[in-house]
Amino acid sequence: KAGVTQTPRYLIKTRGQQVTLSCSPISGHRSVSWYQQTPGQGLQFLFEYFSETQRNKGNFPGRFSGRQFSNSRSEMNVSTLELGDSALYLCASSLLGAYNEQFFGPGTRLTVL
Amino acid sequence: QQQVKQSPQSLIVQKGGISIINCAYENTAFDYFPWYQQFPGKGPALLIAIRPDVSEKKEGRFTISFNKSAKQFSLHIMDSQPGDSATYFCAASNQGGKLIFGQGTELSVKP
Numbered sequence: 001k002a003g004v005t006q007t008p009r010y011l012i013k014t015r016g017q018q019v020t021l022s023c024s025p026i027s028g029h030r031s032v033s034w035y036q037q038t039p040g041q042g043l044q045f046l047f048e049y050f051s052e053t054q055r056n057k058g059n060f061p062g063r064f065s066g067r068q069f070s071n072s073r074s075e076m077n078v079s080t081l082e083l084g085d086s087a088l089y090l091c092a093s094s095l096l097g098a099y100n101e102q103f104f105g106p107g108t109r110l111t112v113l
Numbered sequence: 114q115q116q117v118k119q120s121p122q123s124l125i126v127q128k129g130g131i132s133i134i135n136c137a138y139e140n141t142a143f144d145y146f147p148w149y150q151q152f153p154g155k156g157p158a159l160l161i162a163i164r165p166d167v168s169e170k171k172e173g174r175f176t177i178s179f180n181k182s183a184k185q186f187s188l189h190i191m192d193s194q195p196g197d198s199a200t201y202f203c204a205a206s207n208q209g210g211k212l213i214f215g216q217g218t219e220l221s222v223k224p
Binding site for chain 1: 145147149154155156157158159162202206207208209210211212213214215216217
């Protein structure tokens with residue numbers, strides 16, 4: 001069974017630009033969650049999508065948005081990038097959500113210059 | 114109320130020793146407590162999880178101890194090995210909710 005894949009793996013952007021990250025969950029998983037990981041703040045929950053609907057949202061500004069497609073693949077978008085957005089963005093898929101085992105992808109390393 | 118506090122931030126243990134990582138939570142609605150292990154360059158992976166109907170769960174060398182009244186839970190790694198060197202995250206959630214992670218503990222097991 002293929003694991004969670006994230007593309008791209010590395011990304012360099014400049015302040016003010018926007019970026020779109022992609023996540024393909026494990027086949028059959030309907031829940032996709034996104035997390036931001038930084039050395040200072042640890043793993044912080046961004047949002048969760050379940051069957052194309054946003055089910056939970058973390059405490060991030062509106063510049064961070066996401067969506068989920070009918071095949072469960074998900075994208076997250078960050079607009080007007082700031083230096084502080086530099087982080088590892090992790091996607092996790094699960095059958096039912098945070099209440100069950102989540103399978104993480106390798107992440108996308110975003111650097112904002 | 115959504116926080117999960119984890120300690121210590123870093124831990125050095127000799128091979129064969131016991132590694133202990135502690136977590137505390139505030140939200141009494143949490144009823145799912147997983148531990149994740151993360152190696153450099155990889156995403157976190159579920160190690161072991163517990164629900165509050167039991168006070169202890171053991172899987173191989175890994176044990177979760179859970180104290181509902183104190184709102185605390187801990188991970189014990191028995192006979193720690195160099196291959197256990199990684200970052201460990203505790204987390205908490207409730208049904209329909211989001212997974213809240215602790216700050217992480219960087220474990221180094223010396224040979």
